[in-house]
Amino acid sequence: MAYDGLRPYLQVLEQRGMLRWVDKEVDKDWEIGSVLRMIFRGMPEEKRYGIGFSNIKGFPGGRLVAGVVAASRDMIATAVGCEPTLSAIHERVIAGINNPIEPVMVETGPCKEIIIKGDDVDLNALPIPIWTADKDAGPYLTPLWVTRDPENGRRNIGIRRCQIKSRNTTGILFGAPDRGGAIHFEKYRRMGKNMPAAIFIGADPVQYLVAPSRYGPDELAVAGGIRGEAVEMVKCETIDLEVPASAEIVIEGEVLTNGSEPEGPFGEFTGYMAGGRDGPVFKVNCITHRKDPIMMGIISQFPPSESSMIKRALLEAGLKKHLTHDLNIPGISDVHALEAGGCTAALWISMKKMYPGHVDQAAFGTLGYMGMSYFKWIVVTDDDIDIEDSFMRDWVMCWRVRPDKDMRVITGTASVELDPSSLGPDDVVGAETSAKVIIDATRKWDYPDISLPPLDKMRAVADDWDSYGLPPLEDLKLPKGE
Ligand SMILES: Cc1cc2nc3c(=O)[nH]c(=O)nc-3n(C[C@H](O)[C@H](O)[C@H](O)COP(=O)(O)O)c2cc1C
Ligand SMILES: [Mn+2]
Known part of the structure; x- marks a missing residue:
């Protein structure tokens, strides 16, 4: 079953104990990031859950969720709709890559309930947290960016950090020049044009899972393949791009190709603070959102994190498919x-x-x-x-x-x-x-046998363990074999 956006998915997470809401008032500029960090520093993977904040200081009625895409393997399996094992996740993703379903256009959608343009645009009205308190240059989004190749018209989506700089400007980090979005930017720069771009926040979790990977075809078609249903898209208000109709928040504008501004530092997925140098500016022209939008973030920074969990499952699947099938x-x-x-x-x-x-x-x-x-x-x-x-x-x-x-x-x-x-x-x-x-x-020649009892003998003993009157075995590890 495909989730029609973030909200039905959050309901399922909540039912399965994988999402908890915090009603206590929290400060978005230090507290939210520190509370969320505990998910990855304070509990084993199988117990991790996402957190929703419903009482954010200075943002009456505002809500934010994070850790809801990839806090655990069970959560990723819930997102893609398969058994909670890594191999089942890999299989589902590979099936999606091999059988992509193209997105379909629809007239309008919930992401258009409120439309804000021109001087009314104010990014500071959104509860955007500071993830690594006292160290990040400011509040950051971890959104999905949509751009189009100016030469062949192909759409690309990718996750990129997005520093809030003013009411209507943000930064963007092209961390590696060989990525889809970075290549688009370079093509626009050479043409002497700014790059139209849209950000979307809070969508069907599969869209977040496929965005950091490199699958070849349009990631949204791969997302459709994984969900088993096409992603519904709507046209942007001010630029020639499309975004998922069910998104919580859409931010439209253009990445300026002349001039740059300081960007970062930001706590990165490597485990270090990174950046604090000049980078391109995203000029926002329009924000559209649902009536009571849910802000959403991805927990990255020091591993393990949602970022490492997403990459692990989705990147491994793409690589396995590439080595084996391609x-x-x-x-x-x-x-x-x-x-x-x-x-x-x-x-x-x-x-x-x-x-x-x-x-x-x-x-x-x-x-x-x-x-x-x-x-x-x-x-x-x-x-x-x-x-x-x-x-x-x-x-x-x-x-x-x-x-x-x-x-x-x-x-x-x-x-x-x-x-x-x-x-x-x-x-x-x-x-x-x-x-x-x-x-x-690998073994370079016929190396000696390993010095464990034969597998069948260890298995026989393990199967009959009770008969020895000893306490149960814990975390039994037997070598791979027939
Ligand atoms: C949470 C998260 C944040 C990321 N932030 C950035 C970023 O700021 N800059 C960047 O170049 N890549 C970032 N990545 C990695 C990109 O998503 C990845 O390189 C992807 O291939 C980019 O998409 P593209 O190849 O379609 O351009 C991030 C990944 C995750 C999971
Ligand atoms: Mn991409």
Whole structure:
């Protein structure tokens, strides 16, 4: 069943104990971000929930929700409508990529209930929080940006941070020049034109989940494929773009291609504060919203976070599909992007190695798909290893890798400015470079058997554990195998 916007989805989350409302008055400039942080610092993944704030100081009647897209795997499964396992999520996403459903245009929708134009536009009327108190340059949205390629007309959506600067201006961060939105901006800049852009906030959660990924076709068509129903779109008021009809809030305008203003710093998904240099300005011409709009944010900053959770599930799915279906690489068993790296710095692949070059094919295929700024570390190991298990990953690094032969460093590659190791203290943005390490952690010959009792014997004992009169086993880990 597809959710027709944010509200029916929030109802389901609430019914399942995955959304709690806070009635206590909270200060959006320090408190909301700090309360939300506790979701990721104070409880195990399976217990996490999203939070709604209904009493925001200075915003009578205002509401804000965050952590409602990807606080946990169960929540992502609720959003895409599948069983709460990572493999079911991957399957659902891959089915959506393979069977996209194009969005459809409708005349109007709830996002047009209130229309504010010209001098009446005031971003400060919206309860937009400061996420990392005392450190961020100001309030930030984490919205979905819609732009169109000026050459081929293709639409793109992507999540980008958006610093509120005045009643009608914001910043935008193009963190990597190889992304869809950044390429659009560069094309407009070369044409000497400003880039029309629309932001939407508070939509069907699937739209938030697909936006940070790189699926090829229009992400909204992929969202349609995942939901099993087309996303309904309406025309913007002031620009030639379309936005989802059921969005809570839409902000229309243009990103100026001449001139820039200071942007940031902002607490980033890497775990560091980042930015605090010049960046483009988004000039807002029109805001449309529902009568009592619900503000929505994504918890990013230090991992783990909603940002790392989204990227993990959705990016892994796209990568698996790319390696297996598009590049036709045999034997790929699993891929796992590490949340400590915000799911963009370190990747593990497990596979059944079959021929010389097979490991490289998987590693370089990954770099080609993700763009060269992603994944500094790629480790490829055999399919007997559960790469979800951090102890097994450490074991593989200790006993399946010979450092002088199995590790390859590729120097001078692209990177992102958000990675402080990519820039010296005096380097200018754009000068960042980094390196890739590809580790072949597969067995290079017929390595000895592992020193555990045979699997069938361990299973027999585990199955009959009660008979030994011992307390129950906890977190039993058996090797992968038949
Ligand atoms: C919560 C969140 C915030 C993000 N903020 C930014 C950002 O400010 N700038 C950026 O370049 N990418 C950001 N990203 C990553 C982009 O969404 C990602 O690179 C995506 O590919 C961009 O879309 P595009 O390729 O369609 O342009 C963010 C991702 C998430 C999940
Ligand atoms: Mn995109």
